[in-house]
Amino acid sequence: MNLSESFLTALDSLMASKLRSALTMLGVIIGVAAVIALLSIGNGVSSSITSEIQAFGTNLISIITNSDNSDGYPALSMADVEALSDPLNAPAVSQVSAIVQGTQEVVYGSTSLRTTVAGVTANYLAVNNLNEFQGGDGLTAGDEATRARVVVLGSEAATDLFGEEYPVGQPVKINGVSYEVVGVLVPSGSGFNNSDGNVFMPITTAHSRLYTDRTRQGEKAVNNITIQAASEAQTDAAIAQITETLRRQHDITYAADDDFSIFSQSDLLATFDAITATLTAFLGAIAAISLVVGGIGIMNIMLVSVTERTREIGIRKAIGALKRDILIQFLLESVLLSLLGGLIGILIGWGISQAVGQLMELNTIVDVGTVLLASGFAVAVGLVFGIYPAWRAAGLRPIEALRYE
Numbered sequence: 001m002n003l004s005e006s007f008l009t010a011l012d013s014l015m016a017s018k019l020r021s022a023l024t025m026l027g028v029i030i031g032v033a034a035v036i037a038l039l040s041i042g043n044g045v046s047s048s049i050t051s052e053i054q055a056f057g058t059n060l061i062s063i064i065t066n067s068d069n070s071d072g073y074p075a076l077s078m079a080d081v082e083a084l085s086d087p088l089n090a091p092a093v094s095q096v097s098a099i100v101q102g103t104q105e106v107v108y109g110s111t112s113l114r115t116t117v118a119g120v121t122a123n124y125l126a127v128n129n130l131n132e133f134q135g136g137d138g139l140t141a142g143d144e145a146t147r148a149r150v151v152v153l154g155s156e157a158a159t160d161l162f163g164e165e166y167p168v169g170q171p172v173k174i175n176g177v178s179y180e181v182v183g184v185l186v187p188s189g190s191g192f193n194n195s196d197g198n199v200f201m202p203i204t205t206a207h208s209r210l211y212t213d214r215t216r217q218g219e220k221a222v223n224n225i226t227i228q229a230a231s232e233a234q235t236d237a238a239i240a241q242i243t244e245t246l247r248r249q250h251d252i253t254y255a256a257d258d259d260f261s262i263f264s265q266s267d268l269l270a271t272f273d274a275i276t277a278t279l280t281a282f283l284g285a286i287a288a289i290s291l292v293v294g295g296i297g298i299m300n301i302m303l304v305s306v307t308e309r310t311r312e313i314g315i316r317k318a319i320g321a322l323k324r325d326i327l328i329q330f331l332l333e334s335v336l337l338s339l340l341g342g343l344i345g346i347l348i349g350w351g352i353s354q355a356v357g358q359l360m361e362l363n364t365i366v367d368v369g370t371v372l373l374a375s376g377f378a379v380a381v382g383l384v385f386g387i388y389p390a391w392r393a394a395g396l397r398p399i400e401a402l403r404y405e
Helices: 003-016 018-056 078-085 141-145 155-162 203-209 232-249 265-308 310-318 323-360 368-394 398-403
Strands: 060-065 093-108 111-120 133-136 150-153 171-174 177-185 199-202 224-229 260-264
Touching: 018 265, 018 323, 018 368, 060 232, 078 093, 078 224, 078 232, 093 155, 093 203, 093 232, 111 155, 111 203, 141 203, 150 155, 155 177, 171 199, 199 203, 224 232, 232 260, 260 265, 265 323, 265 368, 323 368
Parallel strands: 111 199, 150 177
Antiparallel strands: 060 224, 060 260, 093 111, 093 171, 093 224, 133 177, 150 199, 171 177
């Protein structure tokens, strides 16, 4: 018997018991669908996070206080911003921006909103890709120099305070002091750069009216300094120059005593890539367990099939079927069950991933590698769990098989 005849015979055997074949495939279908759905959702999340980080620019560098070495004081100050802005100290640095922030109550008329109010340098919004406005414009160097009482609203903050009314030019009160709205940002959406609910004012205004924290050196403190390197290729050089400048500013000799921490977007991207890859692999491994369970189901049904078809095996052997013919036929039945279940599972998994993507507004990714992995694993399950039943069927002696009732 050639391979094509064995294939047709195996297919006929499966079609003869359609319901049992369908139920046998169910475990493989569920397993493959789970693998496809989870891996595609994981890939989509990874891609979304990566695009969010890359949207900032891979040449961005963030500096925050290292609380372990700061004795409870904020470590970063406006003096640090000025030092890092000096090309003599950090020639690889293009832009230096800073933010000081806290939670305040913002009032317009009878409406109040408790939200994050941030004092920022004039270039902060541009450096952090928050320079698109649906009304008005941003903060200027003149606003910063004169400690102007002006604010820029995130889109959500503007809606919460003003509803359908046009906010630009209107006054809002923060801590009892009136500020003019000079701009409203376009929605930034969900993600790392979501500032839709925030209110921004010049950092000099925030220091004089809202936030008075100082460093150990008595300088006006900032929460975070965001730096733009001259180019992505110069990011490492910029980090080295920033580190040297801040150590000199803070009288630090040893790296272990640094009261600041530096993160680049590329470092953050690599970290998230590693985390999401591990998480995706973990989810895929969990889903693969159901494939193993499905394989055990295939083995059980094939063993039952061998018992039911003992006389058939005996007759076929008596008329000349070789041991390998029986072995191949039962292996093909097992593999066909897995393969058909895998194909159906791929379609269901793709459908689930698309539905979840629509629900979560996520671009789920079903790549060729995921499909091949799931299909290959399904076929492997059929082979592995079909070997014993096939071997048992092939090992039956013709005379004993013919006597079987």
